[in-house]
Amino acid sequence: VGDAAIGGAMPKSAFSANAQAKACAAAVAALVRERQPAQPKLINTCYSLVAPGYGISIAGVYQPRDGLLAEVEGAGGTSPLEAPSSVRELEAAYAEDWFRTITSEVFG
Numbered sequence: 001v002g003d004a005a006i007g008g009a010m011p012k013s014a015f016s017a018n019a020q021a022k023a024c025a026a027a028v029a030a031l032v033r034e035r036q037p038a039q040p041k042l043i044n045t046c047y048s049l050v051a052p053g054y055g056i057s058i059a060g061v062y063q064p065r066d067g068l069l070a071e072v073e074g075a076g077g078t079s080p081l082e083a084p085s086s087v088r089e090l091e092a093a094y095a096e097d098w099f100r101t102i103t104s105e106v107f108g
């Protein structure tokens with residue numbers, strides 16, 4: 001999982017690595033119980049803080065296809081190009097919230 005995986009269309013990011021690790025753990029738990037693992041849909045979002053209070057983002061959804069992760073067409077996209085400053089402020093807040101969430105999930 002993560003950067004070491006040949007993941008197909010799914011970008012290499014901490015968000016992807018975290019999502020893939022959870023899907024992998026769920027699949028192992030299912031197999032241990034002799035159940036068929038569910039087909040996961042994995043989300044990646046990358047936030048960029050361009051300036052204080054000014055964020056942009058790109059998101060995508062991926063699912064297994066032919067042994068790799070393929071993009072789910074029509075899902076995801078970028079934050080709007082021509083957005084008011086209130087949207088940029090919200091995106092910046094989402095970026096900071098995501099950072100707090102992932103660091104507390106990963107490092108406790």
Ligand SMILES: Cc1cc2nc3c(=O)[nH]c(=O)nc-3n(C[C@H](O)[C@H](O)[C@H](O)COP(=O)(O)OP(=O)(O)OC[C@H]3O[C@@H](n4cnc5c(N)ncnc54)[C@H](O)[C@@H]3O)c2cc1C
Pocket residue numbers: 001002003004012013014015016017045046047
């Ligand atoms: C400048 C920069 C900015 C980034 N910004 C973002 C961002 O905003 N959002 C985002 O989602 N992602 C971001 N990323 C990407 C993100 O950091 C990686 O995708 C993520 O860390 C991958 O996690 P991983 O656990 O797969 O690999 P890694 O985090 O690289 O962990 C692999 C670990 O294995 C260790 N290791 C390697 N070889 C061995 C060995 N032989 N024996 C024992 N240990 C070994 C390494 O030391 C390392 O600790 C950024 C990356 C960079 C470089």
